[in-house]
Amino acid sequence: MLDMKVIREKPDWIKDRLGTRGIKPEEIDELLTLDQQRREKITATEDLKAKRNKVSDQIAEVKRAKGDASETIAEMRQVGGQIKQLDKELAELEEKVRYILVRLPNIPKEDVPIGPNEDYNKEVRKWGTLPTWDFTPKPHWDIGEALGILDWDRAAKVTGARFVYYKGLGSRLERAVYNFMLDEHQKEGYEEIIPPYLVNKDSMFGTGQFPKFTKDVYTIIDEDEPLTLIPTAEVPLTNYYRGEILDEKQLPVYFTALTPCFRSEAGSAGRDTRGLIRMHQFNKVEMVKYVKPEESWNELEKLTNDAEEILQKLKLPYHVITLSTGDASFTSAKTYDLEVWIPAQDTYREISSCSNCTDFQARRAQIRYRDADGKVHLVHTLNGSGLAVGRTVAAILENYQNEDGSVTIPDVLVPYMHGITKITKENANGLN
């Protein structure tokens, strides 16, 4: 959520910046008009309330002196009615202001490439050398199926499309990858968290998924209290401090968590129908930071580096891109995506997204800190995947595949694989 004061004071700047994200200037004008009306209404109703408070005191005094205040009371009955009416009108105006305000995206940072879609994303840097083979590399779903470590057919039977069973060393590899990530992140100072996987609607609002993106998630209706299956650990991690005022000395706070993520993938029918790239349920190791505003841009670079280090240690080629104004998420002021090399598709695919949400989520979720002078400020929140586990497994299967269909285990994962250096048809069930 944006600061209404800033919109009021710099409307042209806001129109210009949000214009890069597809917001029409008329929408801002409407917001400003409603805000003006709202403030006038507040003045009117507060004047009456001040009067009511004053006269109520007088009535109390008269009553204490055993006097008769019936005339004043009759008069105030009217004022009470007026206040009620004005408050109702005010509530309506506030709802209209809020309706627009909570649907406006964050303001992009000045250095974010401007453009309506992913074609305008900009490559920042590239790492690693692309693998070459004497044979045609296979897609990871073929590798996994042939080894018997991934089973889509059974998942389709039991649940439906976009679900999978991991089996044997496939399961162990998944576990190896996320345990490795969690351990690495903890070395960088991220506290490990196991959060709830179901969250309420206030939490979904706090991190910006609601009210705009309700159809992208799964919501469970349990009597009157709907709960949403988290689409990312960002939601429970960032809402952890919702509504709280932290002490300056607590900052920065770094959290990391492995969680399943659930996404309905509405609107992506036909895309990535095979493999681990686009699932309704997948594991992700997430990093979330709460920082002081002046630190947040530096923290975004560090966060991105922390995610990159995982790929470097796994020796997976990737590049970093800055998402354009039109491609970045609703809450983000600037986002770096890490895209890992997927040989069978001969392209880079997103494996991590690292964003500085500035005060956008903090304002929605009311996450603040008190500085040394006792003043209260909004924190800045950041989040990044470090990394999407399923996609990492896909990248490993493809980049580390051998001609005989086996897959070599990246060195750093061997200890996590209990010493296994290669997955073959023979050892794939993990029982020997």
Next chain:
RNA sequence: GGAGAGUUGGCAGAGUGGUAAUGCACCGGACUCGAAAUCCGGCGAACCGGCUAAUACCGGCGCACGAGUUCGAAUCUCGUACUCUCCUCCA
């Protein structure tokens, strides 16, 4: 799932229809070489609006949250959330 109790300022804790006590803490002052103790005074979250150079001032709001009754609600009514205790159930 059943029954009961609770939720007031940073903490503790009064207050059952008429300006939210008091203590600790905190801030300022007195005393003192200085400090502690003591005394005096003060502020009391956060948010919103007005006026602004202003974190100054004025006002609103504010006693878990929401609605209602009333001239007036921390106080009465209804609903909700959470916490605690007991029973039941349970990985």
